[in-house]
Amino acid sequence: MMATTHALWGMMLALPVLAVAPEFAPIAFVAGLVGGATPDLDLYTGHRKTLHFPVYATVATIPALAAALVEPSPVTVALAVGLAGAALHAVADVFGGGLELRPWxxxxxxxxxxxxxxxxxxxxxLVRYDGAPEDLLLAVSAGIPVIVIADGFVGAVALSLVVVSGGYAVVRKPLAGVAERLVRLLPTALLPYVPTRYRGT
Incomplete structure (x- = not known):
């Protein structure tokens, strides 16, 4: 799935905080966005392995949520929403396509x-590839509630992510060929640092 989809779903996890403890909502939205997007920072270093923890992140979320409910504070709320976003990201990727340049x-x-x-x-x-129509639908379905319910700045961030998602979905398939052509222009010494899927192998 797209990184923007994960970020938007992470932000959506903050909506209950806005409803029950609005004073913690700003930090919750930031934590949801960061937690939802952070696992994809491993894109060039063991993608979907280095920072993706479908089991451990899910288990860690449980005590974090309990701590936020028992002793709500900016730290406990941010930790709970951030971990939940990271866990949701890792689990959701199981339902996407494989780890390849052309997952379709x-x-x-x-x-x-x-x-x-x-x-x-x-x-x-179930989501055939990042940027697939169903991926875009997931991004929009998470973005709309955030845009409608959250305040101006958070809503604007969510709207920006939805727009980026739409643009990426349009160009996703052609990008695969572009990436391969660009990689062929790199000096040979740099190729070991490029993920295998971008080398067309």
């Missing part, structure tokens, strides 16, 4: 690495 071809059997199980979880492909 369905050749990869790797969706997300489970450190708990010590193996890759296979892709379920």
């Amino acid at each position: 071809e369905g050749r990869s059997d790797r969706a997300v690495y489970s450190h708990y199980h010590g193996r890759w979880i296979r892709p379920r492909r």
Whole structure:
């Protein structure tokens, strides 16, 4: 799924905070966005393995949520929403396409690495690839409630993410070929630092 989809769903997790403890809503929205997007920082270093923790992040979210409910504070609320966003990201990627440049071809059997199980979880492909129409639908479905309910700045951020999502969805498939062509222009010395999927292998 798109990083923007994950960020928007992370932000949507902050909506209950806005409803019950609005004083913590700003930090909750930031934490949701950051938590939802952060796992994809491993894009060039073991993507969907280095920072994706479908089991551990989910388990860690439970005591974090409990702490936020028992002793709400900016720190506990941010930790709970941020971890929930990161966990949702890792689990949601299981339902996407495989770890390949063209996931719509369905050749990869790797969706997300489970450190708990010590193996890759296979892709379920309910969302066929990042930027697919169904991925865009998920981004919009998370973005609309945030845009409508949250205040001006948070709503504007969510709207920006939805717009970026739409643009990416339009160009996603052609980008695969562009990436391969750009990689072929790189000096040979840099190729070991480029993920295999971008090298067309």
